[in-house]
Amino acid sequence: MIKLTINGQTVTAEDGMSILDAALAHGIEIPALCHDPDLKPESSCRLCLVEVDGRPWPRVACGTPVKDGMVVETNTPEIRATRREILQLLLDNHPNDCLTCQKAGECLLQKYAYEYGVTFRTHNGARRGGEKARFTDTSSPYILRDESKCILCGKCVSTCAELNERSVLSFAGRGFETKVAADRDETLEASTCVSCSRCVAVCPVGALIDRRVREKKIRPWEADRQTIQCKACEYGCEYEVLKKGDERVIRPLSPSGGRPLCLKGRLFVEAEVSSDLRTPYKKEETEKGRKFVRTTWIEALELDGILDRITCNETDSGK
Amino acid sequence: MSMTIEKLKEIREETLKRMNLRGLPSDKPNAPYRWSVAICMETSCMSSKSREIKQRLLELIERDGKTDEIEVVGTGCFGLCEAGPIVIVRPGDTFYYHLDVEDIDRIYESHLLDGEPVKDLIYPESITEDGYLSYFDIPFMAHQERIALRSSGHIDPEDIREYIAFGGYEALYKALIEMTPDEVIDVITESGLRGRGGGGFLAGRKWRATQVSPGDEKFIICNADEGDPGAFMDRSILEGDPHSVIEAMAIAGYAIGSDQGYVYVRAEYPIAVERLENAIGQANDLGLLGENIFGTDFSFDLEIRLGAGAFVCGETTALTASIEGRRGTPRSRPPYSADKGLWGKPTMINNVETFANIPYILLNGPEAFKKIGTEKSPGTKVFALSGKIKNVGLVEIPMGTTLRQVVEEIGGGIPNGKAFKAVQTGGPSGGCIGPEHLDTPIDFDSLTEIGSMMGSGGMIIMDEDNCAVDVARFYMDFIADESCGKCTPCREGTKRMLEILIDITEGRGDETSIPRLERLARTTELASLCALGQTSANPILSTLKTFRDEYEAHIKEKRCPAGVCKALTNYFITDKCIGCGLCARNCPVSCIKGERKELHVIDTDQCIKCGLCYSKCPVKAIVKK
């Protein structure tokens, strides 16, 4: 165990822990867009800068291990000013769309912009993908991608790569033109994406959106929310039920603790709780590449074999 | 083949016999050659036909059966690239410059056959009343001292024997046989050698950190990514003396406890790669790489990895990622490479030039090295001198030489009688140094103090015709393009800084421009993940410091004092005009009017600012404002 001081408060931490985790463990929040407790730190958003031992050069809390006797300040005026500038840089390249954005209310960019008093852009410089860019990838019936809102935190890339056989997403391009690409910059449909929605569950902004939730027009803050576990396999991935009036939709929650998330599980949960069952789609290899095709619930949940047996059995025993 | 010191000495003596004319530390035994002709085979001279010149000369020699009398050596860079293709005839080190293929016939007939140098092909500054100066005595070479480039220009880089003749691989022998790894590192530490790749980190300290880092597998990497615009120091070393780097890497491997090295070299350097491949092959054949070197239990293998062509891949962690086959982006440190580098193993990365100094230090001792240069920056530094300077080329100077000595003496001053404006050092991460600092000694700390940095060795001279804002825009354009896009401040900030600079140069700057630049500069400096972003604003900050009035002229008066920014420049005809009409005839949009022998006038609204009239006017009556 190590003792350090954060904002004047003495706290204990384990050797090897990052400043960010040590602070979080003691209820001290440090803003961070790219940090995820389940993923390796990328230290790319640079929002979690803190002052260490009074030095003028700030360090990222997510990538700096704690040391005994360390003195950390997370909220000095200089640090706050730098964070404000970083947020401004992000909003300078972001569509002004909170009004209709599915993510509003739980968007981290929105949350920090509010806390730091940063507004949308006031200059006329370039915007990634151009002024009109919206929903750049609508090929998947489950996931909507909007590159213009992507802040390139990299969480989707990391989480998708946690499972070797997935690794669909990666960064492409460089500098201002950097973006997240599926395989060789294909649509989600044409790519090898298996629609597990891990990426959607970790995206801190509205760049990856669950399409079916959006179609129902339920935003989390106006819904009754309940966490349930998928029963399709022994992992028991977590899903959230969003209930508004008579309408119920579900969405996958962050795949922590080694849970994989998968499409079949999602459809199981949908079948179990959604207020109306929307057509399931599955991916097929066709001559024109991979395509999403409509399927039946029985096929999507791979129940055909079992159903046959059950029906057989019941007809038999009914005799 | 396994190598012994006896065999090494034998190769040395044997080879020295035929190198009698190469200005060697030998007592010139039975001289076989009457003439030795060195032809620079470095990329820039090769692109101006040095290969054809060599071919032609070989044909002539063959034709006349003079192969026993005249040797022809393809060498590395002599330095004065501006004079290329360069041929040096020894004895005498007579310096022929700007040669065409036909010229070699005359040199052959007159100089090599009749002993009569061809005056009109000889570099003018080496002609004196009583003969011709040796290449090494011309003013360009005056303040230079060659350690990293010690063999360039003397030996054939494609022949390991010539490197050995020059004392090559003796330092490796000395390290392996006479010294412990600790002693090797002590010598490097004591020499005070600092990294030549930009950061100036103490080499000895880095070697030690990697040596003591626990791990049974360790790696040595040579950083030959050299991405600075205009820089070619590392390329020259690899092309002119690849074995100096190979030998040094093996020494580092022994000191640190590594049996595998990688040279990460730009794919855009095909000649360097070819020479390096050839050299590694020869070293392996002679047992100077591979298993049980000099009969010890030390083994060392060397492989080449080609760079992906991004500037950021020169950054240590991005380079490592790139060798591992991942996207070449930097990562946050800790962990440091000495602890977790390539494939998570302790790794030591040095720059090409840093390595090239190592054999010299081991052979001559740290004291000899420290005698050169300054106390905190011992040794020499190689610079690629370019821009508005007479002697464009590669120079190696002792640290502590002043900028003025480089510009005025070695560089030969600014051409066309123009006034010096600034010198840019440190590449895109560096800064512009104005005339008030010309007497600053060149060393790591002094350059940082005046707002620039040593960097890897780019040195670009600017004259009064360069616009400070335009220079800042040029570098920011480069940086914004080369940003890897991983972290927010650099990815977004460099783009915004570039946009503001473009606005200023195109007349859209306003009173918010400079404060916004300063704020963005601060944010990228404090918050970026790697040094590329952290130093990205240096070209802006340094020009703002020295040339703020120029920024203000652009913003407030919509005027580019240097007449570079097209949108802010207008052409006017002054009353010096003699009415010759030349300008009017040349103007592509016919916007110049005037009667013969009378003052002409430019219609500024129609003018497309092509500058043709400006350059055509015989009496320089046209001005840019």
Ligand SMILES: Cc1cc2nc3c(=O)[nH]c(=O)nc-3n(C[C@H](O)[C@H](O)[C@H](O)COP(=O)(O)O)c2cc1C
């Ligand atoms: C963006 C960036 C590019 C770099 N490019 C190079 C390069 O091309 N060659 C090089 O030797 N060092 C380069 N460096 C410096 C290296 O990170 C590293 O410090 C150096 O190779 C260490 O060797 P040294 O200690 O011998 O200088 C670069 C650094 C940054 C941040």
Ligand code: SF4
């Ligand atoms: S992603 Fe966040 S900040 Fe952007 S529009 Fe949606 S809610 Fe607003």
Ligand code: SF4
């Ligand atoms: S849905 Fe799953 S497989 Fe598809 S991109 Fe997202 S994380 Fe990867």
Ligand code: SF4
């Ligand atoms: S899509 Fe979302 S998770 Fe992925 S990089 Fe962009 S903001 Fe981050």
Ligand code: SF4
């Ligand atoms: S500072 Fe620039 S180059 Fe370095 S990691 Fe950040 S975006 Fe990439």
Ligand code: SF4
């Ligand atoms: S600058 Fe070009 S377009 Fe303008 S007046 Fe001169 S020649 Fe004509």
Ligand code: SF4
């Ligand atoms: S070229 Fe010069 S001198 Fe001749 S008309 Fe034009 S401005 Fe006058």
